[in-house]
Amino acid sequence: MPESDDAIDLLLAEHGLRKTHAAREVLRWLRRHQNRDWAHGELLEALRDSGGIELDRVTLYRLLDRLTQVGLLVCHVDAERVRHYRAVSDAVESHPRFECQACHRNFELTSGATQLEQAARSALKALESVGHHGLSVNLSVRGVCADCSPGAPAGRR
Numbered sequence: 001m002p003e004s005d006d007a008i009d010l011l012l013a014e015h016g017l018r019k020t021h022a023a024r025e026v027l028r029w030l031r032r033h034q035n036r037d038w039a040h041g042e043l044l045e046a047l048r049d050s051g052g053i054e055l056d057r058v059t060l061y062r063l064l065d066r067l068t069q070v071g072l073l074v075c076h077v078d079a080e081r082v083r084h085y086r087a088v089s090d091a092v093e094s095h096p097r098f099e100c101q102a103c104h105r106n107f108e109l110t111s112g113a114t115q116l117e118q119a120a121r122s123a124l125k126a127l128e129s130v131g132h133h134g135l136s137v138n139l140s141v142r143g144v145c146a147d148c149s150p151g152a153p154a155g156r157r
Contacts, residue, residue, distance in 0.1 A: 003028060015070035025053040026063055027072060030087035037076070037084035037106075040064065076140050078106050096120075096139040102148035109141070 008028050009019045017023055029047060030038065038046070044060055047053050055063075064085050067073040073085045076097050084106075096109040096116040109116060116139060127133070 003031060011072065015072055017066060017070060022053060022055055022059060022063055023067075026055075026060070027067060027087070030067075030073060030085065034087050037086045039082050039084050043085065076106070079104055079142075097141070098145065099140065099142045100145035100148055101142055102144050105145060109139075 005024060008024045008031075011027065012019050012023055025047065026043075029043070029050070033046075040057070040061060043064075044055065044057060047055060047060075064073065064075070064083075068075045068085065072088055074088055075083050075085050077083050079099060079101070096113065097106060098109050099106045120139065
């Protein structure tokens with residue numbers, strides 16, 4: 001179910017952001033489409049195609065940057081230095097990702113997610129113990145995926 005303007009406005013206000021039409025629409029779009037990461041150009045095109053909002057490139061860059069700075073979005077940079085954005089789920093504190101240096105796939109780590117989530121919580125608690133207040137942990141691992149590893153079965157490559 002789409003989030004109401006009041007719910008989106010509350011999120012923006014809680015994070016010290018102005019409740020502009022652009023901020024509402026971008027945050028609503030990203031929260032509605034949490035199942036994937038969005039590069040700037042993809043998001044700009046998707047917003048235009050949906051009829052939701054017309055933004056110029058610079059305005060969208062600035063808005064994505066502000067939403068990321070306050071913890072409403074996570075951003076990861078792929079091997080080609082392209083930034084990808086995703087809305088932060090209310091229930092998730094870390095977003096572990098893996099980027100394969102061989103096939104260049106970039107995906108969320110689901111195997112071992114419980115241990116990674118515990119490590120993220122430990123990192124946040126350690127920061128709090130010295131007076132810092134972290135909102136999220138952005139864990140990104142680069143290496144060679146199981147499909148590309150030497151010795152992987154032929155069907156996995």
